[in-house]
Amino acid sequence: MSSMSTAPAQPASKAPTTTTRAPHVDGTRIRALKYDNPDERHAAILVLTRSFATGNVQNWLAGVKQPGLSAPACTLSQSKVKSQLTREQRNLYYFYSGMLSSSFITGGRVLVVVEPVPPISNGPSVLRDYTVVQNPDVQTSDDVAVKQEAIRVVVMWNAPGAKIDDIGVVIKSKQLRTMSGGTFPWTGWGIRGTLRALSIQGKFVSRHKTACKDAGVVHASCWTLEVLATDPDSEGRGFAGIAIREGLSYIDGIGSPCLLEASEPRPKAIYERFGWKDTATFQSGVGIVRSDGLVPNGSTPSKTSANELIGVTSWTMLRLPPKSM
Structure with missing residues (x-):
């Protein structure tokens, strides 16, 4: 699904500004996520959670009320x-942990765009940035900087025919933690949130199959851009483009179509520039949530104007291989 407790929250990250950000530095690259490395796996899940903390579909699935969530700190x-x-941030962390595992279990391509970062002096007052990981390809070097990389983007490409919602995959990837709350019983998305997720996933699949049939391609032959997440502090620096170009180079090389879902106009426009075309538009949560997936002021739907509760808009999109475009 593209893109997206009473414990004290982590300090919110600064909201992305509209000013021009510095371009990525020399040595920026895309590589496979080292899933077996717990530090790297946590870094990837943290980037995913930070990226989609305010996503409208995620708000709807989790039943988040206004004013909504802030992104967890990278520390x-x-x-x-x-x-x-x-509670809501933790469930989102579990959700993306499960999605990450599902993609690996079903043979997907999970990659990260990483940028070399200079070493930070250690000290009691220095907070570690947990999106920074050790460069797995550098064993020895006098240059400490090349040993550290910051994960700027996480991208998941699900393989043709991948059944990420298969019950065996769901159990093995621990996706049920999102529903139950993990070690915090009854604090997860619950039955309602789970049914919302199943409902919207069913809508995606149904519309994808129709679009593939209309285009004369086999649905089971398609790759899916399941998730593309940019850390909010790194938006606007070209990292997502690196991830998309690499993935399309691979997929076009084997001549496969590619599917995705978009839930916000800005990423939809980016996908269109890379050749995807929208095939269907639909609403979720009509009469329950606003377009941002939130219930206004945390009130119940019955106390909110029906004109506000227009639901969340989603688009299904299809990209045909160049020879067919």
Whole structure:
């Protein structure tokens, strides 16, 4: 699904500004995520959670009320996930942890765009940035800077025929933590949130199959851009473009179509520039939530004007390989 407690929350990251950001530095590259490395896996999940903390579909699925969520700080360690995230943030972390595992289990391509970063002096007053990981391809070097990389983008390409919602995959990837709340019973998305997720996923699949049939391609032959997440502090620096170009180079090389879902106009426009075309538009949560996926002021739908509760808009999109375009 593209893109997206009473414990004290982590300090919110600064909201992305509209000013021009510095371009990525020399040495920026895209590589496979080292899933077996717990530090790197946590860094990727943290970037995913930060990226989609305010996503409208995620708000709808989780039943988030206004004013909504803030992004967890990049200084959040894995050991503090349970104690320093709000209930909603923690469930989102579990959700993307499950999605990451599902993609690996079903043979997907999970990659990260990384940027070399200079070393930061250690000290009691220095907070570690947990989106920074050790460069796995550098064993020895006098240049400490090349040993550290910051994960700027996480991208998941699901393989043709991948059944990420298969019950065996769901159990193995621990996706049920999102529903139950993990070690915090009854604090997860619950039955309602789970049914919302199943409902919207069903709508995506149904519309994708129709679009593929209309285009004369086999649905089971399509790759899916399941998730493309840019850390909010790194938006506007060209990292997402690196991820998309690499993925399309791979997929076009084997002549496969590619599907995705978009839930906000800005990323939809970016995907269109790379050749995707929208095939269907639909609303979720009509009469329950606003277009941002939130219930206004945390009130119940019955106390909110029906004109506000227009629901969340989603688009299904299809990109044909160049020879067919």
